[in-house]
Amino acid sequence: MADREEEFNESAEDQVPDPVAEPDKVPDEPVFDHDKMSWREEAYMTLGIVYYGGHIAHWVWLQVQEQMFPLVQPYV
Structure with a gap:
């Protein structure tokens, strides 16, 4: 039983977030970008x-x- 308690648990619920890691950044670019549209979207x-x-x-x-x-x- 003691061995099971010492095993590393990889579930996301048990992991502690790293305080040093940067949070997700919101992109500054607009969502609607003509340069990145596919030809099908442009044709549509x-x-x-x-x-x-x-x-x-x-x-x-x-x-x-x-x-x-x-x-x-x-006037007419």
Whole structure:
């Protein structure tokens, strides 16, 4: 029985953290980095912008017309 008590236990629960070790550092770089994106991610984003860009631009144009019409109507 005495031998079992002297055996080294490698479980994470029993280990004491090293006070000298540096804590995990948070990277200063942004999570969204264009330099580290794969070509698939870049293609996916480009296709999304191309597809939805026209729809968004059209919606914005309609909103501008809707807001500007009452202002321009007296002069027409």
